[in-house]
Amino acid sequence: MKRRDFVKMAGLGATAAAASTVVNAPFVHASKKTPIRWRLQTYAGPALAEHVIKPQIDAFNKIASGDMVIELYNADQLVPTPELFRAMQRGTIDAVQSDDDSIAAPVDVAVFAAYFPFATRYSLDVPTLFNHYGLNEIWQEAYSEVKGVTWLGAGAWDPCNFATKQPIRSLADLKGKRVFTFPTGGKFMQRFGVVPVTLPWEDVEVALQTGELDGIAWSGITEDYTVGWADVTKYYLTNNINGAWVGSYFANSDKWEQVPEHLKTLFKVTMDSSNYYRQHWYWWGEAHYRTKGGKLELTTIPEEEWAQVEAEAIKYWDEIAATSPRCAKVVQILKDYTETMKKAGKPYRYA
Structure with a gap:
């Protein structure tokens, strides 16, 4: 093939390829699926x-x-x-x-x-x-x-602790406190005088400022600082009613x-x-945030007094177990798991 003929044929091939691209482009575009x-x-x-x-x-x-x-x-x-x-x-x-x-x-x-009382520690x-x-x-x-x-x-997720406007240093201090919390956790803590309050999430900070709420039991301290609740409460109770949401x-x-x-x-x-x-x-x-947060003062209910809450939780477990065979199965799993963790000892359980 002469050089001139080769160049000519190559040019015709490129033109054909370009034409093919133009013709096929709309089809390729149209075939893309809607997400x-x-x-x-x-x-x-x-x-x-x-x-x-x-x-x-x-x-x-x-x-x-x-x-x-x-x-x-x-x-x-x-x-x-x-x-x-x-x-x-x-x-x-x-x-x-x-x-x-x-x-x-x-x-x-x-x-x-959410927070089934004392079902988890970590x-x-x-x-x-x-x-x-x-x-x-x-x-x-x-x-x-x-x-x-x-x-x-x-x-x-995180544990469930109380962040409040007034200090909590005994179970008696919980009585009458209006607290934003989850349905089951709130129902359980009513046994110790807590008054559960349901609000839209975005209204909680204002409710704490206006006095509609005395505190929250909706999270651990990480969320208190992250969402701004540490700015409208003063105290953080280190005892929690559950170790993980x-x-x-x-x-x-x-x-x-x-x-x-x-x-x-x-x-x-x-x-x-x-x-x-x-x-x-x-x-x-x-x-x-417990050690470097700087906004919330830590308070603690003595272990021997807080043990009353833990003992009451086991009674609550048995009440829930009686509601259905499947709930009874879950409660038994929680009991077996708790016993295994206690027997395993540190670092699984310290007490």
Whole structure:
């Protein structure tokens, strides 16, 4: 082939390729799928959501590369927290991060979510109970009986301590205190004179300032500083009624089934990543703010007096066990686990 003919043929080939690109471009563009879109609401307000879920959602959206986009909404932003379960069933929202107790999940095991009194001592107790003591299977069984919502998994958060405007140094000091807390934890602490108060999350700080609330039993000290409650309370009680909040992820069942398997896997992997982040964030924060926070004075109820609360909790466990065979099974697991931890000794249990 002569050089002139080669150049000529090459030019014709390039023209044809360019023409092919122009013709095919609209087809390639048109074939791109519309991304799956979810609206997920968390139990947490904006400052707290920055730690407990936003990094997860940001990572999911980035890795999903446009195949799926999750829009994150904070506490009560779309739906009041107590109505979240029903809203998810109806498809008003697609997914939820919360505890079963606060969203009024219609399952018997919901009572064990959030802060079931003295069920845990440390945050690692939660994944241990779910992954190695059978709670995963029990939760899956319970939610399989409810139409429209799929339970995706549980994780650990922070302990439950009182932050108050007046010091708490004895059980008598708890009497009459109006406290923002979770349903089950509040019901239990009524036995010691606490008055549980339910408010939208964003109203709590103002309620503390105006005197509508005397304190909160909704978190550990990390959240008190993170969300601003340390600015409107003065004292932090080191005794806690639970060592770790149990929260879960839920999705509308129809919406979950529409998600491809690789994106389901991605969502669960980012759930695990979020659970891991909270483990060390809270572990760091609970010690850091007790020793270096500078805003809250620490108070303690003597151990021999606080033992009355722990003893009453075991009575409460037995009352809950009597409500259903499944609840009885969970309570027995908690008792067996507690006994194992005590026998194991340090560092699992110090007393």
